Amino acid sequence: MSVTTVIRDLSQLLPVAQTACKLLFQECYKAGIRDIFITETYRTQERQNYLYQQGRSRPGSIITWTLNSRHTSRLAWDIAVAPPKDLYDVTTLNKVGAIARKLSITWGGDWVGSVDRPHFEVTPSWTMPKGYKLEGTVIVPTTSKLKVQLIxxxxxxxxxxxxxxxxxxxxxxxxxxxxxxxxxxxxxxxxxxxxxxxxxxxxxxxxxxxxxxxxxxxxxx
Incomplete structure (x- = not known):
């Protein structure tokens, strides 16, 4: 697999992360946030190394601050916002981040010194908070052309x-x-x-x- 290959498939995450991600998108849907989509899930260590080199030994702006990302352990996912909003619309990402906090999902927007608003992750021991459940089939878009759905x-x-x-x-x-x-x-x-x-x-x-x-x-x- 090439280091430039981006994986957006939710099934490439560990089951605990898949559940957390679906719950986050479900709660976003219920809150009226339906214009978000997945931009990356699992990331090979080789790709993580490649991205880390950008802005350091390779031209471009720095896009990651670590070689040890939860993407490589299949426990993290990144999102973006569909047009006509900006791809990383701060207002939308802040709303998603606030929902993530309630679900005990780590949001990169809360990090100090290396804020990463599109990033969300969980630990292997994450459990669904009391009072929440998956209420149906959650459609988690992997393209800006689709909307979040709850069937x-x-x-x-x-x-x-x-x-x-x-x-x-x-x-x-x-x-x-x-x-x-x-x-x-x-x-x-x-x-x-x-x-x-x-x-x-x-x-x-x-x-x-x-x-x-x-x-x-x-x-x-």
Whole structure:
């Protein structure tokens, strides 16, 4: 793997960090912060060394202050803010940082002398604070073209299984229908998917899969 390769895949983090990251994005979603996305998760030691050299033995501005980052131990992730805001909009990152504190997630914005607002990390012993839980499927974007999403089907959660999607909200149903209608028009999915939604045959996991597929296909255009 090249030292210039950036990994944004959440699954490359340890399970404890994946859970912490999902919880952070869930709580951001609930707070109305939905324009953030992951810019890096796991980082090889070789890449960490390469980044450390920037601004020192290699041209450019200093972007890291350590050779021993939790990125290399799969316990850290970096985020950014989608347009039209600045990539590292301070106001947004400060709001995310405040939420992270409540979740016992370390925020680089709290560091003294080497402030790193886009950076978040946990220790291997991190546990979810009392009173919090993952309330559904959290969509953690890895591109500025996607928004943070929280997909909840209370009926399925109670049963402990994924069944027919029933949002209990006309607004949410309408948004899903419009998404699939547009995707059919763009030729990204087949019309029968939209038919299944309208005929109450769409499952929660299938709708989630379609959402991800649609975004991926749009990004490739």
């Amino acid at each position: 909840i089907d209370e009926k399925d959660i109670e049963k402990g299984e994924v069944g027919v999607w029933d949002p209990k909200s006309p607004t949410m149903y309408s948004a899903a229908e419009q998404m699939l209608e547009q995707a059919v028009k763009e030729g990204l999915i087949q019309p029968y998917h939209l038919d299944d939604l309208r005929n109450k045959k769409m499952t929660t996991d299938r709708l989630l899969g379609l959402y991800i597929t649609i975004q991926q296909r749009r990004n490739k255009k």
